Amino acid sequence: MFPRFFYASQALWCYRRQLxxxxxxxxxxxxxxxxxxxxxxxxMGVRALVLDFDGVLAPHHAACPDLEVVIWLQQVMLTFEGPxxxxxxxxxxxxxxxxxxxxxxxxxxxxxRKKPYPDGIEEILKRSGLQPSELLVIDxxxxxxxxxxxxxxxxxxxxxxxxxxxxxxxxxxxxxGFLRLIERKLVLILP
Numbered sequence: 770m771f772p773r774f775f776y777a778s779q780a781l782w783c784y785r786r787q788l789x790x791x792x793x794x795x796x797x798x799x800x801x802x803x804x805x806x807x808x809x810x811x812x813m814g815v816r817a818l819v820l821d822f823d824g825v826l827a828p829h830h831a832a833c834p835d836l837e838v839v840i841w842l843q844q845v846m847l848t849f850e851g852p853x854x855x856x857x858x859x860x861x862x863x864x865x866x867x868x869x870x871x872x873x874x875x876x877x878x879x880x881x882r883k884k885p886y887p888d889g890i891e892e893i894l895k896r897s898g899l900q901p902s903e904l905l906v907i908d909x910x911x912x913x914x915x916x917x918x919x920x921x922x923x924x925x926x927x928x929x930x931x932x933x934x935x936x937x938x939x940x941x942x943x944x945x946g947f948l949r950l951i952e953r954k955l956v957l958i959l960p
Contacts, residue, residue: 773882773886776885776886777885777912780916780919781912781955781956782959784919785956785959788915788919789957791911791925792953792956799927799928802820802825802838802841802907803838805841810849814903815905816904817853817854817904818849818904818907819907819914819918820854820907821857821909821910821914821928822859822864823859824910824928824931824932824945825928827932828932828938828942829933829934829941830938833871835932842872852874852876852897854875854876854877854893856884856890856893856906857877860877860879876896878892878893878896883913884913885912885914886917887917887921889917890904890917890918890921890923901921901922902922902924904918904923905923905924905925905926906924906925906926908928909927909928909929909932910952911927
């Protein structure tokens with residue numbers, strides 16, 4: 770835990786200007802993953818998607834994506850030809866089993882070190898044979914997935930309104946909401 774915290778702190782400092790762009794530019798943000806159109810991905814030159822699970826596809830600790838995300842994924846699968854990866858810091862067996870059954874084309878990536886380390890994205894680059902500019906990382910955390918993407922010059926979209934379920938997991942959602950707030954404030958105040 771502490772090595773990851775120190776790595777994230779150093780990377781936040783090193784890439785503070787790039788992170789600030791995510792906070793300031795609406796073209797690097799999206800409020801909900803279901804608002805992404807496949808035609809837009811193709812226009813951007815995206816050949817592979819890298820999705821976070823918690824906060825992006827579902828609230829924290831959920832076993833499967835929200836229903837509207839499932840519908841969106843089904844539509845994406847019909848027209849997006851490239852691979853789709855899920856890079857989550859919590860790739861539980863239950864989640865992997867769900868996707869293996871419902872969306873066998875989606876691939877979970879288990880990295881030796883969790884985001885913000887770039888290991889997972891490096892693995893995706895190896896598996897796909899694509900260039901960094903051909904991936905698109907979508908994450909709700911600046912200091913995890915977005916930071917990992919920036920470190921490898923991979924384009925990203927910052928999801929600004931994470932999927933949450935405070936009724937079911939109040940303390941976890943509160944904690945991650947606090948982290949998102951701190952990350953944003955920190956990026957805004959760094960020189």
